[in-house]
Amino acid sequence: MNLYFCVVKKKEIHFRSDCPIGKTLDILGDKWSLLIVRDLVFKGKNTYGDFLNGGEGITTSVLADKLALLECGGIISKGTHPESKAKILYSLTPKGIDLIPVLVEVIEWSEKHHEVHPFATSFVKQLKKDKAGVIKMLRQSLK
Template sequence: MKEIKHRSGCPVSYTLDFFGDKWSLLILRDMMLFGKTTYGEFQSSAEKIATNILADRLSMLEHYGFVNKQVGTDKKSKFSYTLTEKGISLVPVILEIGLWGAQFHPPGLNPELKAALQNDRQDTIQAIQEKLRSKLQPG
């Protein structure tokens, strides 16, 4: 892996040094919101990520501790990618990005999720995070 260099002390630019591209947050979205765990599932998303970009981003996410790569329990030779605690800590970021987009992009967010977030944001976020934690991943 090529190391990321951080451009400044600013926390906004720090985050963008990791996620300032068109794909890495979509992989995390698929894990957080749709429970995806395998290479093939990530590849099948509507945005049609190129396979080399997917491989590159997964290795970045693993290298920096956002996800964990394990041999799948079903013994079908698939690897299983799961979020680490550090990955789970990005839930509020992804949701905020989704809420913003939903204001302008017709299909919007799942209405129940949207309502829940607007009614009690903190609880809704924590519930999602708890559910992800229950899939038990070290890291």
């Protein structure tokens, strides 16, 4: 078993194997982590309160744990809030931004196989016209 210990957050990531899918799931394979990444990419959320009040029903303890795991995994980073020293701004790292194509594929798959929010249907229409352009625009909006 591989173990990755993140000194900054005193968080451990237990990698079950060297399998690339397994390692990815060890960081992102729960029901909250990709939703946090989604909120950063598509909803402009970037504070603890934004995520907590996002309507998904995440608890404070789970949110704190997932933010620490994503930070430890190099997916997000913390920064200072320009308006309040008490608030922390979360943002995607380059490694996190590299998840945008994954999110796009998940949206396409779900729209094909499930009833989804009208935003997803509209978004998939845009993807069919210019997927590379949409992904590029999303990446640039986060830099």
